[in-house]
Amino acid sequence: MVKTSENSISCLVSRLARFVELEEHERAFIAEMEKDERPLAKGRPVTSVGDPTKGVMVLKSGWAVVKAEGKDGRSQILRIYLPGEVIGLAEIGSTHTSHRIVMQTDGIICPFPRKGLAPLLTDYPRLAALLIAVGSLDQIALRHHAACLGSMDASRKLKFFLLQLRARLEVANVGLGNRFRVPFSQVEIGQAVGLTSIYVNKMLRAFIAAGEIEVERPYFRLLDRDNWEKDTEFVDAFVDMDTSWFPEPTKVANPAQF
Known part of the structure; x- marks a missing residue:
């Protein structure tokens, strides 16, 4: 059974506060976005292809993945959503969803209606700018990933x-740090990087034998991160956000109720 996280610190607040110091009323708006908690177990669908888009969802805890199914029955993982990320921003201009999203782990989603986003633009312009900027960094990271899939060998892809x-x-x-959770099977890692599970297994064994990583499922520790970054010409899209164009935060007494 999935437990709610009523008293936990918001991962979305942690994510956004990395770039700017949030005002109290901005935190209050985020709390409003996260008010409707809906626990979902691992494997449960978040959205299905063709579902109407009613708004966005904050992934308050847990992981989710965007999947595409080929006619041959093979699955592809197109995107991974992490705690504190907002699902549905890419579909905000569409009436229906284009891909299936499922929970990769147990977690909690917080649906927020599309109409509730309107005050974000008028009453919380700096917060709106911040969400747009974070979304742009996500898109840059996705482009780097796509370039990786198209140009790198199996070792560098992984x-x-x-x-x-x-x-x-x-x-x-x-x-x-360099130790982090990877709640994916070798088959699923292969679906994310375009490799077979056999090749993923081979590469991981080679990395372990070379002393480049440690694996204690579901945790990985990168032991040779600097050299890996040089080898892949890795660019961290999230280390440098331009906030110079953000409007000044407005002073709002109470968040709007929806």
């Missing part, structure tokens, strides 16, 4: 995948 996952986890303060 290295890049783990490096980027570590960097993204650090943003929400849920994966500090």
Whole structure:
């Protein structure tokens, strides 16, 4: 059974506060976004192809993945959502969802209606700018990942995948340092990087034998991160956000109720 996280610190607040110091009323708006908690177990669908898009969802805890199913029955993992990320921003301009999203682990989602986002633009412009900027960094990271899949050999693909996952986890303060959780089977890692599970297993064994990583499922520890970053020409999209264009935070007494 999935437990709620009523008293836990918001991962979305942790994620955003990495870039700016949030005002109290901005934190209050985020709390409003996270008010409707819905626990979901591992493997449960978050959205299905063709579902109407009613708004966004904060992934308050747990991991989720965007999946595509081929006609041959093979699955592809197109994106990984981590704690504190907002699901549905990519679909905000569409009436229906294009891909299936499922929970990779037990977790909690917080649906927030589309109409509730309107005050974000008028009453919380700095918070809106911050969400847009974070979304842009996510898109840059996805482009780096796509470039990796198209240009790197199997070894570098797997290295890049783990490096980027570590960097993204650090943003929400849920994966500090070089040791982090990877709640994926070797088959699922292969679905994310375009390799067979046999090749993933071969590469991981080679990394362990070379003293480059330690694996204590579900945790990985990167022991040779600096060299991996040089080898893959890794760019951390989340280390440098331009906040110079953000509007000044407005003073709002109470968050809007929806």
